[in-house]
Amino acid sequence: MALLTVEDLRVSFNTPDGVVQAVRGLSFAVDRGQTLAIVGESGSGKSVATQTITRLTPGAKVSGRAVFDGQDLLQASHDTLRHIRGDKIGMVFQDPLSSLHPYYRIGWQIVEMIHAHDRSMSRRAARARAAELLGLVGIPRPAERLDDYPHQFSGGMRQRVMIAMAMALNPELLIADEPTTALDVTVQAQVLQVMRNLQEEFGTAIILITHDLGVVADMADEVVVMYAGAAMEQAPRRDMFYHHHHPYTGGLLASLPTRGGQARLTPIPGSPPSLIQLPPGCPFAPRCAYAWDKCRTETPPLDPVFGDSAHRSACWLPHEDEQSRREGGEQHAAANAERNAVLFSTVDATELVDRESFGLPSTEDEQGKGIA
Ligand code: SF4
Numbered sequence: 001m002a003l004l005t006v007e008d009l010r011v012s013f014n015t016p017d018g019v020v021q022a023v024r025g026l027s028f029a030v031d032r033g034q035t036l037a038i039v040g041e042s043g044s045g046k047s048v049a050t051q052t053i054t055r056l057t058p059g060a061k062v063s064g065r066a067v068f069d070g071q072d073l074l075q076a077s078h079d080t081l082r083h084i085r086g087d088k089i090g091m092v093f094q095d096p097l098s099s100l101h102p103y104y105r106i107g108w109q110i111v112e113m114i115h116a117h118d119r120s121m122s123r124r125a126a127r128a129r130a131a132e133l134l135g136l137v138g139i140p141r142p143a144e145r146l147d148d149y150p151h152q153f154s155g156g157m158r159q160r161v162m163i164a165m166a167m168a169l170n171p172e173l174l175i176a177d178e179p180t181t182a183l184d185v186t187v188q189a190q191v192l193q194v195m196r197n198l199q200e201e202f203g204t205a206i207i208l209i210t211h212d213l214g215v216v217a218d219m220a221d222e223v224v225v226m227y228a229g230a231a232m233e234q235a236p237r238r239d240m241f242y243h244h245h246h247p248y249t250g251g252l253l254a255s256l257p258t259r260g261g262q263a264r265l266t267p268i269p270g271s272p273p274s275l276i277q278l279p280p281g282c283p284f285a286p287r288c289a290y291a292w293d294k295c296r297t298e299t300p301p302l303d304p305v306f307g308d309s310a311h312r313s314a315c316w317l318p319h320e321d322e323q324s325r326r327e328g329g330e331q332h333a334a335a336n337a338e339r340n341a342v343l344f345s346t347v348d349a350t351e352l353v354d355r356e357s358f359g360l361p362s363t364e365d366e367q368g369k370g371i372a
Contacts, residue, residue, distance in 0.1 A: 003032045003172060004066065004067070004069075004205065004207075005029045005067045006029070007064055007066075008025050009023055009053070009065075010023060012061045013060055015276070018277070019276065020276055023048055023230075024045075024230040026064075026231055027231070028234065030206075033203045033204070033205060034205055034206075034222065035208055035222075036205075036220065036221065037215075037216040037222070037223045037224070038226060039209075039210055039224070040211065045229035046209045048060075052066075052074075053073055054073065054089060054091065068088070089172070089174075090168075092159070092174065093178075094178035099162055101150070106148050106150060107145075107147055109165070110126075110130035110161070110164065110168065111123060111127050111130050130164075131146055133167065136167070136194075137164045154187075156187030159180070159187075163176075163179070163195060167202070172205060173205045173206075175209070176208050178211070179208070180210075181211075188215070192219060222235070222236055223235055225252065227272065227284055228272055228278060230283065231312075232248045232284065232313065232314050232315070233311075234310075235311040235312070239308070243306065243311070245313035246284075247315065248268070248288070271287075280297055281294070282300055283299075292316075294316055298316075299314075300316045306319065
């Protein structure tokens with residue numbers, strides 16, 4: 001059984017302008033020792049979803065289930081939740097400065113956090129544990145650095161402190177929300193390595209929220225691509241990068257910078273829709289080069305792609321079975337393989353979702369005639 005199973009999660013907020021439908025029917029599962037990445041542009045609902053699972057969205061209207069270790073977190077009492085947060089679920093956020101109090105020493109803050117969850121541990125033992133944790137996340141001379149203030153640590157070191165605090169009680173699940181966004185590339189790699197090491201050592205499951213597909217390629221076992229509050233595509237990492245189906249995923253991949261920075265980026269045109277007034281049909285239709293009449297009136301379900309129930313896509317483009325993918329999708333796969341071979345160098349989006357390999361007429365031929 002999965003460590004965390006989220007089923008049909010829906011989250012909305014009342015605002016003076018109307019009801020914001022922040023998360024719309026999201027379902028996923030994460031196993032022990034596995035990393036699930038949730039990706040998407042800002043405002044896609046990825047952070048709200050995980051904050052709701054840990055009940056950090058006061059005032060939100062919530063429905064669905066989030067079963068963690070056999071218990072539905074959305075129904076749990078506040079006492080139970082307090083126990084689970086920190087003890088069993090650790091959290092790391094993007095900006096460590098907002099999570100660390102500038103007035104208190106690093107060691108004191110870690111010791112307090114340990115004490116809040118384990119009163120039986122002496123302060124001396126908690127301090128020793130704090131030093132051990134700082135060492136685990138790669139802070140040099142950890143025992144000495146316990147007496148430093150947050151401003152005496154670099155951004156990368158502060159983020160490592162946050163990971164140390166999140167891991168202090170060996171949580172079964174770590175939720176990391178854009179943990180490396182504010183860091184330079186070198187420090188980012190170090191922080192990701194720290195998370196990987198801790199996962200290997202403790203078998204921790206990780207939910208990684210990011211807009212950075214390079215980080216996803218590095219870390220994830222499974223990937224959920226979110227757009228306008230809903231999952232557009234869900235797949236194991238390899239399928240997501242080599243055989244993605246949804247044009248939005250293709251757009252995200254095409255937006256990746258190259259390692260050498262020599263190729264052009266292909267941004268996704270337009271911007272996400274208002275979550276107060278979603279367009280009818282597919283929410284991506286106003287930005288999608290492949291949209292036709294049906295897309296603008298009927299919402300595509302998240303259905304298996306290529307006959308594989310682990311790979312799902314919410315798109316009306318044909319969902320071939322494995323046989324037809326082999327026969328008809330070679331060109332599509334080759335374009336992806338070529339891209340991935342140079343680790344995410346940018347190619348034209350039309351190569352990523354190749355109309356011909358899907359048996360569709362070219363954009364020029366279609367000329368708005370509809371291809372339903
Ligand atoms: Fe594009 Fe239509 Fe697929 Fe939506 S359903 S992503 S508009 S092709």
